[in-house]
Amino acid sequence: MKIYNTLTKKVEEIKPREAGKINLFVCGPTVYDFIHIGNARTFVFFDAFAKYLRSTGLDVEYVQNITDIDDRIITKAIVEKRVWSEIATQFEKTFIADMAALGVTAVSRYARATEHIPQVIEQVKKLRDGNHAYQAKDGWYFDVKTFKDYGKLSGRSTEMAEDGVSRIDDGVGKRNKADFCLWKFPLSADEPAWASEDLGPGRPGWHIEDTAITEHYFGPQYDIHGGGQDLIFPHHEAEIAQQEAASGLEPFVRYWMHVAFLVQQGGKMAKSKGNFTTVHRLTEQYSKETIRQYLFSAEYRSPLEFSDEALEPFKTAQDGLKKSLRRMAVYSKRGAFDVDAPDSAEKLSAIADEISAALADNFNTASAIGLWSGLVSQANQLIDEKKFDSKAYDVFKNIADDINAILGIIPEVSQIDIPSDVAGLIRQREEKRAGLDWAGADALRKDIEAKGYTLDDTPYGPILSET
Ligand code: AMP
Numbered sequence: 001m002k003i004y005n006t007l008t009k010k011v012e013e014i015k016p017r018e019a020g021k022i023n024l025f026v027c028g029p030t031v032y033d034f035i036h037i038g039n040a041r042t043f044v045f046f047d048a049f050a051k052y053l054r055s056t057g058l059d060v061e062y063v064q065n066i067t068d069i070d071d072r073i074i075t076k077a078i079v080e081k082r083v084w085s086e087i088a089t090q091f092e093k094t095f096i097a098d099m100a101a102l103g104v105t106a107v108s109r110y111a112r113a114t115e116h117i118p119q120v121i122e123q124v125k126k127l128r129d130g131n132h133a134y135q136a137k138d139g140w141y142f143d144v145k146t147f148k149d150y151g152k153l154s155g156r157s158t159e160m161a162e163d164g165v166s167r168i169d170d171g172v173g174k175r176n177k178a179d180f181c182l183w184k185f186p187l188s189a190d191e192p193a194w195a196s197e198d199l200g201p202g203r204p205g206w207h208i209e210d211t212a213i214t215e216h217y218f219g220p221q222y223d224i225h226g227g228g229q230d231l232i233f234p235h236h237e238a239e240i241a242q243q244e245a246a247s248g249l250e251p252f253v254r255y256w257m258h259v260a261f262l263v264q265q266g267g268k269m270a271k272s273k274g275n276f277t278t279v280h281r282l283t284e285q286y287s288k289e290t291i292r293q294y295l296f297s298a299e300y301r302s303p304l305e306f307s308d309e310a311l312e313p314f315k316t317a318q319d320g321l322k323k324s325l326r327r328m329a330v331y332s333k334r335g336a337f338d339v340d341a342p343d344s345a346e347k348l349s350a351i352a353d354e355i356s357a358a359l360a361d362n363f364n365t366a367s368a369i370g371l372w373s374g375l376v377s378q379a380n381q382l383i384d385e386k387k388f389d390s391k392a393y394d395v396f397k398n399i400a401d402d403i404n405a406i407l408g409i410i411p412e413v414s415q416i417d418i419p420s421d422v423a424g425l426i427r428q429r430e431e432k433r434a435g436l437d438w439a440g441a442d443a444l445r446k447d448i449e450a451k452g453y454t455l456d457d458t459p460y461g462p463i464l465s466e467t
Contacts, residue, residue, distance in 0.1 A: 001056065001360040004301060006232060006256040007153055011362055014053075014255060016223055022053055022060045023222035025214050025253075027231055028110065030067040031091035032076050035098055036276035037291075037306060038262035038269035042228045043104055044295050045259050049226075049363055050106035051406045062108045065213050066092055069114050069192060069203050078190055085192075088114075098279040103288045103408040111213045113204055117194045119212035120204045123246055124182045128198075132245040133182055137172040140183040140199055144176055147241045153256060154233035180238050181205035207238035211246070220247035222254075229258040230268070262295075263303045277306065290314045293409040296365035317373070318411055324376055325400075325413040327456070327463055328393065331383065334460045337390040344382050344392035351375040352399045365407065372403055416464060422451055426462055429455075 005012050016022050026046045029035050035043075043064075050062045068088035077084035092112075099107075113120075124140055127133035132146045144150045151157050171181055183202040186193040193201035204212070214222060220243060227236065236256065243252040261268045264275050282291060294314045298304040331337065351371055358367035379396050382388040404410040418426075429444035448455050449467070456463045 001053075001363075003255060003257060003362050005254075006258050007251070007253075012255070014224075016058065017221065017254065020057070020059055022058050022224060023214075023218040024050055024053075024060055024062045024224045024226070025210070025218070025222065026062070026064050026225070027210060027227040027235070028064040028066045029091075029095050030070045030072055031088045031095055032070070032073045033091060033271055034094055034278040034280050036269055036271065036278055037282055037295075038228075038276065040098070040102060040279045040291075041262045041295050041304060042226070042259045043099065044102055044292055045300050045365075046226050046257075047102075047104040047106045048292075048296070048365065048407050049257075052359055052363060054106075055402070055406055060106075060108070061217070062106055063213065063217050064107050064110055065210055066095070066110050066112045067209065068092060068112045070206070074191055085114075094280065098283070101283040101288060102279065102291060109217070111217070113209040113213075116209060116213050116216060117204070119216045120183070120208050121194075121196050121199060123208060123212045123215065123242065125198050126246045127182065127242065130245060132241075134175065135200075136174055138187065139171065139181045139185050139202060139205065141171055141174055141179040142182055142238070142241060142245075144178045144180075144241065147245050149244065149250070150178075150241050151237060153240055154237050156233060156237070178234075180207060180234060182208050182242070207235055208242060210235075211239050211243040211252075215243065215247075220249050221252060224255045224257060225253040226257040226259070229260055232256075232258055259300050260298075260303050262306050264306050269306060277308075282311070286311050286315060287318065287411060289409050289411045290318045292407060293317065293369060296369055296407055296409065299362075299364055299366045301362075321376060322411050322413055323456075323465060324380055325411075326465060327458065328379070328383070328396070329413065329415075330463050331458075331460050332390070332393055336383070336386075336460045337388055337393050339386055339389050341382070341387040341389040341392065344388050345395040347378060347382070348375060348392055348395050348399065351378065352395075352402075355399075355403065359406070368403070368407070369409065372409075375399065416466060418464060419451075422448060422453060422464070425451075426455070426464065430462070 002011050002013050004010070026042070029039055050060050053060045069084070073084050073088055077087055124133060127142060128140065133140050133142055171179070182205045183199050184205055185200060185202045191203070193203055195201050225236065240252050244250045263269060267273065267275065269276050290311055294311050295304070297314070351374060355368045355371045358364045358371060379388060379392070382392065400410055425444050425448050429441050429448070432440040432444060445455055452467055454465050454467050456465070
């Protein structure tokens with residue numbers, strides 16, 4: 001498969017470092033609040049991507065960190081007069097619940113920053129011993145001038161990095177403006193700190209937890225690192241500097257993948273801007289399949305627009321799909337596919353090949369979803385023309401299962417237990433229809449609808465659905 005590599009700015013074939021194995025790391029959330037649908041775009045994308053890689057036979061070890069110690073958590077704790085770790089625990093729980101509600105199941109291991117403090121300290125010591133880190137008044141800093149490749153991911157030089165960009169640590173007594181903090185000393189008794197004889201008491205800086213965690217699980221070099229595009233600079237640039245300076249080995253990561261923003265009225269959805277919709281709220285309103293179909297509807301390197309109405313067309317599409325799937329299941333039982341149509345399975349398989357090609361080409365979910373909709377339409381058309389045989393139905397179901405295992409966009413269509421009173425109404429209505437009593441049949445249809453069902457008349461008899 002091919003993906004766009006932010007490091008080389010090219011679409012490249014993925015070649016695992018070790019045959020058959022991929023180590024994948026994706027930056028996780030800072031757990032100080034509910035996550036929003038913008039964060040979810042990145043997490044749901046990599047969930048599907050990891051599932052796809054596994055479907056091709058690769059053994060994928062997917063690690064995601066959880067930033068459970070950070071300035072934003074500490075600030076919230078001070079404002080709300082709570083213990084910082086209680087806030088982290090609370091929002092880690094809501095994050096895990098949100099991921100489950102969105103069908104995100106591909107992560108092999110969630111790694112908390114606070115459970116990797118010894119690894120962080122070790123890495124900072126290595127950088128200090130290699131003269132890449134120095135002590136300032138409020139912590140240990142990485143000296144960007146000691147790393148000649150600084151800027152190779154984002155295309156910035158150390159001078160440009162000094163242009164006062166946001167989220168660069170404002171330390172006291174830094175050598176270069178672009179230097180970033182590795183180990184922060186506590187500035188007050190409210191700030192948590194871990195003991196370290198070598199470094200002094202402190203907590204990890206923003207960037208170091210990720211490289212400490214990945215070195216621990218993957219070693220100093222691995223295959224794929226992902227995240228949202230806002231992380232390219234300074235975060236991922238800092239990770240490269242830390243790990244390559246600490247180990248002397250390059251490349252730290254072979255392939256860097258970045259997901260474009262979910263935007264609202266043209267601007268990035270962000271907690272700091274206050275223009276966000278939480279996953280928690282959205283999953284109460286829409287099914288996970290609807291949300292995922294929406295998130296995959298744009299190619300991952302293009303922005304995706306969000307609004308309160310943005311998911312409605314996807315909900316409508318899901319309802320239509322449910323109807324089609326139900327119709328197929330009922331038709332199959334009623335013998336509608338006992339026809340002679342030797343070409344029908346082949347037609348569907350040809351579209352399935354195109355879907356596979358779209359996913360293999362930089363994981364183009366937008367194109368795959370378009371093709372899948374086309375495949376459902378093709379199947380419906382063949383059914384209407386009585387050119388859909390049971391082999392085609394088996395092929396259709398297999399394709400749907402394969403797509404669903406990766407994208408998770410196909411709703412479950414459960415069998416309806418038809419209550420006996422409704423079954424009686426359907427029977428009576430069939431009798432009225434047989435006697436050409438259309439007014440009587442319509443009245444019975446209304447009775448059925450009043451009980452929470454819709455009825456479709458088909459050439460193979462009526463099909464009941466729940467409304
Ligand atoms: P944070 O908790 O802010 O560090 O974000 C967690 C992840 O969500 C990171 O990979 C971010 O790049 C990603 N992210 C944040 N906002 C957006 C957005 N509006 N669209 C897509 N990804 C985002």
